[in-house]
């Protein structure tokens with residue numbers, strides 16, 4: 001992995017926002033449109049705020065989520081709500097947000113419907129930003145998840161799967177490993193000493209399935225960029 005450490009969380013958010021905005025602008029210049037895939041959680045809020053203020057051609061950017069909880073989109077736990085409040089603001093209000101289907105279907109149906117809806121936009125991903133929990137999950141690749149091995153299979157044919165896991169709370173939907181690894185720019189955004197220690201521990205495990213972030217880092221074709229601040 002390629003570790004980029006910053007003295008403060010503010011400096012990290014600023015640097016990550018500038019990098020991401022630069023890549024999106026490059027994608028728009030090359031192909032007319034760009035695709036950004038982001039994670040939920042508390043860590044990315046400051047980064048979202050700074051990114052939303054960047055001056056790029058947001059109307060040609062499609063924003064998607066690495067994973068989502070199967071709850072109505074206006075539920076406080078929905079990542080879609082977080083994105084609406086923190087990322088799709090200021091200049092980024094012009095971006096096109098493509099949500100998962102989470103309403104009125106069971107987990108398997110929601111995964112299938114979401115896959116149909118997201119698939120065309122997942123063909124070329126410019127940027128993916130992952131987070132990590134202190135249990136070593138990333139995306140909704142939770143330790144002990146019911147579809148964990150299928151979701152991590154680089155040869156798997158699914159792009160979106162549902163995930164039930166003890167540590168996940170609600171049932172979730174997640175992009176699968178081949179989709180995450182297809183991103184031109186793949187970064188892990190983590191903050192605090194505890195998460196740095198978790199990552200180190202994960203990478204030292206004999207069985208990476210116990211802390212799935214290790215599977216993502218180890219299977220990456222190019223070193224994953226880890227953005228970290230204390």
Ligand SMILES: O=C(O)[C@H](O)[C@@H](O)[C@H](O)[C@H](O)COP(=O)(O)O
Nearest residue numbers: 039040041042043131132133139
């Ligand atoms: O919960 C989500 O929506 C995520 O996509 C998840 O993988 C998240 O990135 C980590 O749980 C870290 O969350 P924190 O930033 O809150 O620690």
